[in-house]
Amino acid sequence: EPEVTQTPSHQVTQMGQEVILRCVPISNHLYFYWYRQILGQKVEFLVSFYNNEISEKSEIFDDQFSVERPDGSNFTLKIRSTKLEDSAMYFCASSPPWTGEKLFFGSGTQLSVL
Amino acid sequence: GQQLNQSPQSMFIQEGEDVSMNCTSSSIFNTWLWYKQDPGEGPVLLIALYKAGELTSNGRLTAQFGITRKDSFLNISASIPSDVGIYFCAGPGNQFYFGTGTSLTVIP
Numbered sequence: 135e136p137e138v139t140q141t142p143s144h145q146v147t148q149m150g151q152e153v154i155l156r157c158v159p160i161s162n163h164l165y166f167y168w169y170r171q172i173l174g175q176k177v178e179f180l181v182s183f184y185n186n187e188i189s190e191k192s193e194i195f196d197d198q199f200s201v202e203r204p205d206g207s208n209f210t211l212k213i214r215s216t217k218l219e220d221s222a223m224y225f226c227a228s229s230p231p232w233t234g235e236k237l238f239f240g241s242g243t244q245l246s247v248l
Numbered sequence: 249g250q251q252l253n254q255s256p257q258s259m260f261i262q263e264g265e266d267v268s269m270n271c272t273s274s275s276i277f278n279t280w281l282w283y284k285q286d287p288g289e290g291p292v293l294l295i296a297l298y299k300a301g302e303l304t305s306n307g308r309l310t311a312q313f314g315i316t317r318k319d320s321f322l323n324i325s326a327s328i329p330s331d332v333g334i335y336f337c338a339g340p341g342n343q344f345y346f347g348t349g350t351s352l353t354v355i356p
Binding site: 176238 | 281283285288289291292293296336338343344345346348349
């Protein structure tokens, strides 16, 4: 069964460094999302992406964050200058337009900022 | 933003017991989704509901879409240890909103 894949599964970085989290959505999906989950808390929406542009973003998604679909298969989340509070599990999700808005999630990237 | 509140926040039950949890919203949704998250994994879709009043089953899981379109419940019958995890309700909108989660622990 096709699935959303994320790499790396774990990323440790120093505060102030840039990180890029990578995702390969399911191949025939058209909508892409990034979420984060701080340990023990709920899943929080960051951004949605459709037709090569951001369609919605939350207040969490400030100027330190950016997303890109550099080719036909990858979808990336970049954090330019990481802060301690960016430590969280980051989930990528994708959705086709014909399934009633069901989201399919990857297994996540655990980001630890030291 | 829209708020999805789940109750209870956590549950500890004996294997074999039935479980019931619910989700309420501050506004109307046209679709309700229930996800389960295993530790260290991404959420996995369990059940999708599309019509007010709809009752849908998936194995031992049953979910209902409230008539007011502002709530939904999820029941798990005859719980087993692998039911352990966090259960989230979710509703699509401009952002895809997730509930606060119900953490389920099943004691063998």
